[in-house]
Amino acid sequence: MDAGLVREARAGSDAAFARLVERHQAPVRAFLRRMLGRNWDDADDLAQDVFVAAWGSLGRLKDVAGFRSWLLGIAWRKAQDRMRSGLRSQARDRSWLDEAQRSDGISEEDRLALADAMAELPTDQRACVALCLADGWSHGEAAEALGLPLGTVKSHVARGRARLLAVLTGGSDDA
Structure with missing residues (x-):
């Protein structure tokens, strides 16, 4: 049955390919879910x-x-690529965290509190703080990259810094 649908799909039939997807979607998703473990959303995206x-x-x-x-x-090769990419990403994250811990002396508890506080910042403000405070960009560079006016970037950085300091020092947030 697949052979006929494949021939039709090769001839340009979207409907035939849709039937192939319908027939094989569940087994492909199940295979990818087993390969990628608990990350079912990732497996479903990969199936697409x-x-x-x-x-x-x-x-x-x-x-x-x-x-x-x-x-x-195809599913196997894509799963391997995704798993290798995930391992590389984890290694980069570990390396960055290790370096950050050695260089800034922030305790793990403060680091987690800072990450939580960053997540609570409005999106534009978080982007400005990340670029200017964490990555060392100038306000002008951040304004250009984010497509925001320079004054807005400066304001976001100041307010974001105040919120983050309030979290880390246990003070009140006036921003």
């Missing part, structure tokens, strides 16, 4: 990527009867 890649490379499928195994091969 698998079908997009399959649609784009359907012409390169050599054996139309082997569509299912070909599709799961």
Whole structure:
């Protein structure tokens, strides 16, 4: 049955490919969920990527009867890429945290409180604080990158700094 649908899809039938997706979506998602563990949303997003890649490379499928195994091969390679990317990201995060702990002397408790306080800042303010205070950008550089007026960036940085200091020192937040 897949072979006929694959031939039709190769001939340009969106409906045939939609039927292939319908037939194989659950097994692909289940495979990716098992591969990626508890991150089911990530697995479901990746399943969509698998079908997009399959649609784009359907012409390169050599054996139309082997569509299912070909599709799961795409899923396997995408899962490997995602897992490797996740490991690299974790290593970068650990390295950054280790370096930050060595260089600034902030306790883990204060670091977590700071992260929580950053998450509570309004989005624009958080971006300005992240660029100017955490990454050392000038107000002008941040204004250009964020597409905000210079005065707004300065104001966001000042208010954000006040909120963060209030959290870390246990003071009141007047901003």
